[in-house]
Amino acid sequence: MDLYEHQARELLHENGVLVPRAEVVDTAEAARAAAERLGGRVVIKAQVKTGGRGKAGGVKLADDPAAAELTARRILGMDIKGHTVHRVMVAEPVEVEREMYLGFTLDRAAGRFLAIASAEGGMEIEEVAARRPEAVARIAVDPAEGVTEAKAAEIAVAGGLPRETTGTIRRLWTVLTAHDALLVEVNPLVVTRDGSIVALDGKVTLDDNARFRQPSWDAADDRARDPLEARAAAAGIGYVKLDGEVGVIGNGAGLVMSTLDVVAGCGARPADFLDIGGGASAQVMADGLSLVLDDPDVRSVLVNVFGGITACDAVADGIVRALDTVALTKPLVVRLDGNNAARGRAILGQLAHPLVHQADTMDGAAARAAELAGSAASSATGTSDPSAA
């Protein structure tokens, strides 16, 4: 889970990293009031979980509270790379002497966390690394030792940061470990005119797997932006909303991803990624199918299950159960193989629903679902009464 800048700032502040005084508001009037409290001259920053806010016009300096209100009005509601700005941070400006980069991130290949430090801050670190790789230091951290004072000094020296940053380096490591973060990035970390080390911006990604021991996260979570994704999360189903027209349900993340690709290879676009998981019950299957059928973008549904632990008869029972409560109006293509496949196919055979099609192979099922999505589309557009389609 990615945090908003203001949430990251809060975590850094709690752990003793200096940050500018700031408030988060969701109206222009509140931005004006915040500016008055913060001394008049402020920076207005869009709160969206994407980079490149500055270039998109989402970060502006305002000279006085009236300008803060005008600026906030322009930024609130702005679309930045598909993210709508619902809140802005109103922050006290800082007199910057120099800008640096400091972060901790996971090195998947080495299975360790890395410190990344550079004397060249303020721009995308990937750009600096591409242009001048020698300007970006990458120092691995031993998980058993953590970031000691000596390690912090090593990181500072390697990145060309002043020695005064070692305290901040160690505090960032504390944020990373104490809060189960996968990424803590401060860009820029600045030396102010009066010599303080201040985090002007912050980016934190938390590890969803650590939710069980980080109870405070629930309040920070806003994954529930897409209503279907919120419903899936509540039901404990792995789900990602996509922008096509074929709903895809399968068991196991790899097989579902693969099914999306095969659907795309048949000239259609997947509308959903839904993973019922290993050993799924009939109820999970029923919940998953109901969810995908409620997606208005879906024109056909493909269920692709290879039963390893999952029993195909349970999957078929789940389909039957879902159709007891939801009237099926879209074609459903089902491919069942593996554990109890014959029983599963027989259950669907007995159902004898005109919109339920069985397929023998994964590729055949995907082709059929793609074809049915296309014909559902053409019949829907070819009639004045869509309900007749």
Next chain:
Amino acid sequence: MAIFLTKDSKVIVQGMTGAEGMKHTRRMLAAGTDVVGGVNPRKAGTRADIDGRTVPVFGSVREAIDTTGADVSVLFVPPPHAKAAVTEAADARIPLAVVITEGIPVHDAVAFQAYARARATRVIGPNCPGLISPGQSNAGIIPADITKPGRIGLVSKSGTLTYQLMYELRDVGFSTCVGIGGDPVIGTTHIDALAAFEDDSETDLIVMIGEIGGDAEERAARYIADHVTKPVVGYIAGFTAPEGRTMGHAGAIVSGSSGTAAAKKAALEAAGVSVGATPTETAGLVLALLAERPGNLA
């Protein structure tokens, strides 16, 4: 002789007495695995009767090894306790720890992988289906009855894609199938399995299944180009995955322009690996390559 797991492997199960542990211990035994014990400090000294087999429960991994000579541990331990369980297995110097558990925090995985590596314990997983050497032994949750023994080696990040390929190629069969797991930090990599298959006299061809996220497939491609003489057939899942979204597996995420399926496919093809567009086409590539190698397979 297969890789990592053979008919001689003596397997213990950490978390055997839980529901998942019990269910899969039963399946492992049915597949011919020599399960010599379970570990649960609260049930030490008891026995579990499973389909006519009596499996002793030990208080620690150390005790289980000392009593039975176990050399493989399969872990069905819930995420909050997984780090302690792997640490215990590594302290007891178990040669192979297969961590099935899904949902382990990354910081815990980073810690126990480093700890195990320093004690020469190979970890497979976490968040993996384990491994099977068909006809010999099965350590984990891979269904044993969908394929047969043969001379293909398979390594995969994904469980169900492993099953799909095992099933597609069931008439040819496998030496060993290794599910390395879909988490960002895993113990055994594609490269480790490729190296072992290259050295395995009972493996003629290697199937490598990857997915979006990280650069493990790109690194494996370089390794193949430099070190692997056996034919390798690849498959990559996730071409249609949107950027920045985690696709089920914690590690399956395209970040910016890195970790894409297209880049992985290109890297493998540049290393001379045939990459299938679908699992079925991938199986077809395997069959075509084997047909060109007379005498290797019945």
